[in-house]
Amino acid sequence: MAATSRGHTEGVKALFKASLNAPLELVDRPEPTPGAHDVKIRVMTTGICGTDLHIQAGDAAAAAMISPPLIPGHEFYGEVVETGELVEHVSVGDRVSGEGHVVCGMCRNCRAGRRHLCIATQSVGVQRDGAFAEYVVIPQSNVWVHAEGDITPELGAIFDPFGNAVHTALTFPMVGEDVLVTGAGPIGIMAIAVARHAGARRIVATDVSEERLAMARAAGADDVVDVSRERIEASQRRLGLREGFDIGLEMSGVRTALPEMVENMNHGGRIAMLGLPTGEIPVDWNRMVTRMITFQGIYGRQMFETWYAMSALLDSDPVLRQRIASVVTDVLPATRWEEGFAAARSGHGGKVVLDWREL
């Protein structure tokens, strides 16, 4: 806490990247102040995501995304402590998460109500200061207020990636469909749980980590494939699928995953791809065309339809809620952030969350 008796502020703790090549450090930064339409949130928990690992490393992906100085962090939960003078719909004391994509409001898609397709999106913790900090400031329109007592700080910290999973898994109707999920990272695992809830028939998950494949099974996958050892086709035979998968959810971003998915799709199959590849991927376009396969890229969450779906899903299905909550496998005090980043980088376990409540 940093407010002084005179109402002035001292520094507050934040993970800070002074320049692309500077190390990420826990330092004192000025306490942020909300503009007229903004909300100031006392951060309780922040999830560590692949984007944050790129930012920590200062690698080519980070160079393409960020403009330091920057406080990263975009997956968070906290309590509203101050609202700008024109804020009407969010109150001090609300427990909230935040949609990390701040949209322009004026491009064609924004004006048509398709804000997830804004051409000038600014991302919290990427192009503006984020939530690896005691406080974060975001526009009122980006705040998602949780129902009272409904969401733990740990679960609240993963609403952003849960939203990626929900957005991707609900892109195509799931009922009765055979579904292939490539990549059982935290988002792939959540997508499996959502697909199971949404009525999928058979769900197959791939990864190269036995630990993550076990998590995929626990989340509702009927079969798993370690693609470092066997081909997806073997799983089709095990499950008695005769024509291929109806829906593919690409959740790895790994170069070889999409081509093998395409090989295993039924005619008329539908693919939603969230995974972010680092380079170009060769795809059998002849097969895509002649089998009339639909491909849908997925970015972020639909504003705010996905958020309503997320809260409703958790509210309606205790099994799904437990499966989503169990994706958080490590919670560390923010002072141990380096350990947390190392754990996230290791690719073991599930989501790593930092806790800012006791600094």
Ligand SMILES: NC(=O)c1ccc[n+]([C@@H]2O[C@H](COP(=O)([O-])OP(=O)(O)OC[C@H]3O[C@@H](n4cnc5c(N)ncnc54)[C@H](O)[C@@H]3O)[C@@H](O)[C@H]2O)c1
């Ligand atoms: N489009 C978006 O808006 C958006 C948002 C968030 C994340 N993403 C991307 O979604 C993907 C999933 O995110 P995450 O946080 O779960 O990431 P993650 O890196 O934790 O998960 C990826 C998983 O893929 C596995 N994998 C590695 N090689 C594989 C292979 N050959 N086949 C199948 N799986 C393989 C890894 O072991 C890991 O478990 C990442 O590519 C991430 O960059 C995209």
Ligand SMILES: [Zn+2]
């Ligand atoms: Zn993220």
Ligand SMILES: [Zn+2]
């Ligand atoms: Zn816009």
